[in-house]
Amino acid sequence: MKFILEEQYQFYLQKVKLDESKMGRIQKRETRQAFFAGISQTILYCAGLAKMTDDEAVKELNNMLKQASDFWEIFNINNN
DSSP states (O other): OOOOHHHHHHHHHHHTTOOGGGSOHHHHHHHHHHHHHHHHHHHHHHHHHHTSOHHHHHHHHHHHHHHHHHHHHHHHHHTO
């Protein structure tokens, strides 16, 4: 699987219902910076997982998946 970060950024914009053509210059810059900061942290997180035992990594990944799921559940409730 190959991820193209610009495609992932566009998917993110759709998910959070943002349209770059309707954003001001500063909002566009800050949104893009926040997305790429998140991607950078994810890469560091994956590197950390690789240093753990399989059991530790599975436990940690499940914990992070739960936190992400909780966030999106609250986000969707508050934005519908």
